[in-house]
Amino acid sequence: MSIRQKLKETGQKARVAALELSVASAAVRQSAIEGMAARLLSAYDEIMQANQLDMAKAAASAADEAFLKRLQITEKIFSYMHERLLEAAKLPDPLGIVIEGHVEPSGLQVSRVSVPLGVIGIIYEARPNVTTDAAAVALKSGNAVILRGGSEAWQTNGVLVRLMREAIVEQGLPADAVQTLSSPDRAAVRELLRLDKYVDVIIPRGGKSLIKAVSSQSRIPVIKHYDGICHLYLAADADIDMAIALTVNSKCQRVEVCNALETLLVDQACAKYLLPELEKALGAAGVTIRGCSRTRSILPRIEAASRSDWTTEYLAPILAVKVVDGPGAAIGHINQYGSGHTDGIVTTNLATARRFLDQVDSASVLVNASTRLSGGGDYGMGAVVGISTGRLHARGPVGARELTTYKWQVRGDGQLRK
């Protein structure tokens, strides 16, 4: 059978499974996810052995340390995978919610009710925890999922998917609710992206190059996650201690992630006393500052920022700093140079906070909170399959609710169109 035929079959199986899943009860779906968690625990040794095989092979092919770190299931990651399954199982059910409803003058009862999206394709790197996270979120929302993890995690994902399918079948649900591509071949990914007849949405998770490649090839709508060029604006009236604590936490709590701070905007009214304090605190945390000319007139020892610094996602202990004339200039800078991911303000002024919340055009806009708090967990959404920087369908974290669509249910008693 050709790869194209195989993939078509995968798509058809997923579509059939999706239809079955869409009428499965919340209790059954929850039990299936709990079953996944239980099987994960009892198959600990098998999972770890498979992962060690993958690790050995990757190490032999001279994979770098960051790559191996993503591939490895440590004790901590194993617990995390297990916990996230249990957490997903316990989330409120996202299906069958009456999003809105009313009665028309004609007597027609009209309501919009949440239903699963259908079939979801997830393309990701060699990170085994995504395998369990994604399957759990998809099943929670009644979707069938086709997983395509990095081929270096082949053994590990094989075991994980087998265990999850067992848990699904145990609840009388179709095994094909969770499938992986049967070939580690890249050609299989290309064929997956052509299955617009069977797959409703593709979610790529990984670096920018993966996302670009997927988006340009896909015939299926893609929920994308591009840059996180995140800003914090310290307003004239910001509380000093809070401004420093939030800057340091936003930048340093974890530098390599999408909602880490990349550009700090400091109001000219507080720059003189805030910037020296910030230089100390950030310096102690090992962060290098690149500043605009006004910043450098206050902090003469720092590097100069060039225009490209305003559009760079460092994902490293570097912070661009700009002095701005007020909230309007800060908002203008963010809307011009930002990526619409996560942007925050530190202020004590109610009107300034309101203006910032209204006018900054980003997926997450925060007042007096660390940019690192934008995301599924801290929004009470549990596990997510990604973060959308697009505007269509889902914006920001993509959890179980974001993997639903709706249908219109209409109840009449014989109404005709006149």
Place this chain on the structure above:
Amino acid sequence: MSIRQKLKETGQKARVAALELSVASAAVRQSAIEGMAARLLSAYDEIMQANQLDMAKAAASAADEAFLKRLQITEKIFSYMHERLLEAAKLPDPLGIVIEGHVEPSGLQVSRVSVPLGVIGIIYEARPNVTTDAAAVALKSGNAVILRGGSEAWQTNGVLVRLMREAIVEQGLPADAVQTLSSPDRAAVRELLRLDKYVDVIIPRGGKSLIKAVSSQSRIPVIKHYDGICHLYLAADADIDMAIALTVNSKCQRVEVCNALETLLVDQACAKYLLPELEKALGAAGVTIRGCSRTRSILPRIEAASRSDWTTEYLAPILAVKVVDGPGAAIGHINQYGSGHTDGIVTTNLATARRFLDQVDSASVLVNASTRLSGGGDYGMGAVVGISTGRLHARGPVGARELTTYKWQVRGDGQLRK
């Protein structure tokens, strides 16, 4: 300036206008749409003259009657265009709605608030009423719009867009909230579809070939409207009079539209007495029946349906009829052959109605109501820019609310990520 440069400029202007619109008050946006309606009335003569120029040119180039009918602004269509503007103005504002909100254990106040999508491109045929409808719906939801109507309506659209821009500017809003492509050239459409940096969504309105061409070329997400292969299932216990009235209305009220009935499913338990009545009523309305073998054993004079009839959108006075064994068979047929647009049931049984509503996987599922009632107006949504047969973002009618997305607004008092 090349077409590409021109289009890039159009996109940039739209993006700037969108940002301004996103912070305009509901009252101002409403006034602008009311201003459009007022200007339409006072420019009646000018609009009609421009339309006559377009009509004369199209007639000279031997356009067919259906084409000319779509192009012409009759008195009735003029009133309709005017009313729809007023209707859109009065709709509840779709922006700033707190879709959900809660307080996290950390004290973080998290809410999801509706905001405009941004910039919308609408590509449609030579139907001038779409020009005013689309601009009104887009403005109502705070979006900038780039309109590309069929080049045969060039003069008419030119006048309409000029009037609408005047009304927009009068309210202090940016004229570029509504733009048309400055060239009737098809190359301009191709360039529009490449503006993924500036345009958030493309909505094609027209025949299948237009939609397919747009979807295959576009780098921008497309909200599509494909087939409407709509079903009505007459259950064993259907009220006879209601079954006949709903079948005739669903099929005949207007045959050429997407939510007109195409396939009738009749339960074997009532086929014997219902089919002869239906043959009479449909015959009187000029509808030809194509039946399955079981249908033909009851109605021997009708044509035989072939397999392709189950997947055909006739848009004509032809109806495919199939006798089915019960609700399961009816639901199975609809989910296999239907297009997920609009499907209905006629029944008196509560459990059957519930099963149908739950299991039919379509954008609109109706109980005891004409399929012709699926759509914006009869759902209380007012003017719509299209009907989505896709599952992502919007499903079914696309009105002002469906042209919004959301942002996460988060209010803290110094929360850090641990």
